Amino acid sequence: MNKKLLLASLLAVLLFSSCSRKSYVYLQDMKGGTGYPYESNYEAVVHRDDRLSITVSSKNPELAIPFNIYGGTFRVGEDGNVSASSTTHVNEKGYRVDVEGNIDFPILGKLHVEGLKVSEVVNLIKRKIIEGSYMNDPIVAVEFLNFKYTVLGAVGHNGTFSVDGDRITLLEAIANAGDLTAKARTDRVTVIREMNGERRMYINDITSKDVFDSPAFYLQQNDIVYVEPKYKKKDNEDRGWQIGTTLLSAITAVCSILWAIK
Template sequence: MKKPVYLWASLLAVLLLTSCASRKNFVYLQDMEMGLKYPIETKHEAVVHRDDRLSITVSCKNPELAIPFNIYDGTFRVGTDGSVTADASSKVNEKGYRVDVNGEIDFPILGKLHIEGMKVSEVRDLIKQKIEAGEYMKDPLVSIEFLNFKYTVLGAVGSNGTYTVDGDRVTLLEAIAKAGDLTSKAKVDRVAVIREIEGERQIFMHDLRTKDIFDSPCFYLQQNDIVYVEPKYKKKDVEDRGWQVATTLLSVVTAVCSILWAIK
């Protein structure tokens, strides 16, 4: 009657050894202390880049005045007094405005606007100021949203690829989590973010074991950022492979011995 007990114990040992071979040997943000508060120094705002597609809606107390500043995908009615109103089936075009290679959008009435490199709030203020300066309306409300915010994750993560998000707010940790987390081969202190800044590419390196990532300009990702998780060096890979082979052989030997002992 004791043989099944020993058999199950042996199989459990095999599983434990196998799991130990592939476990991660790091802890995220390990220098953060329980109970302490870590202030957020700056508020995140996305920056506009070329090929971004933006949804821009203008509104005011008098809806008729805002119609020329919005792209509608429907029909309009002209009243007897000459006023123009959008048909009930009309809505603001969801394709939005694409930022061209020159960093500009072609906005109704206002014409070409150079917005590349500007924050969303700065674009909003620019449009509002131009509308007011032209005396088209008073106190316009301008709403802006990204329609194609995306980033790419490569390297030692569960799933490489390009990801899109609603809105424009995603952190480096969220991006890694969405990509399936780091693998056991990841160098946790060599997580790079490659970013385009004023026509040049810059690389920022991060150590995910420390809270210092909160102070990084890349903690909040920007449009078209590339996150690259560097894998361990070849020497380390060889060591890991040797450990995996050794534990696998030990597991097989243990399993065979257990089976032979059980059938005696």
């Protein structure tokens, strides 16, 4: 191969690799073998415009039918009886939380659920059913039908994402959006959240283990994750550093090649 062509190819490879390399490491202050506490009982909070799937069942399935107005199915056992374990009531449409934070639930009427955790909604419905003497052993299940969040800024691809369930972390959200780009500011990953009629911002540094303690480490419904890109001044500083590194690497490579082909 022509020596000049070989040198040009090596310089091009060095330039490309230097300019495209990411200069950050996630959770770089974590130590191996060290335990870090986490919130194992985390639950999402209900917000306005959420759509909830709520099902009610009982050992006596006939008593639960009025609380499942969108229809349900049940299976009759070989002995001709219906057991609690074989009863399934399915609310296909779900209950939308209105602008006042309420849902209109069968028999029980309006229930204020905004700001409650899933388990608190379950307990609220159970208590109302028992207090109304409708049944003594209600089994209530609540799930989100439209849990979603949005990721914007210096990530692989921006967009709104849906969650199967109601539990997703900030790091998982970034991964789903194609990871951070080389221009991302890892110390300025902001989560914008609507709470009690106002918007709050939580700024996170994902290179630090402190992100685990952030109120926004677990995302809530309709959260907006914004990854701030580096400013122009910072870009120029990084570009200067990259050019310097590239030149040094290139000189080293050229010297090595010249020494090898003598």
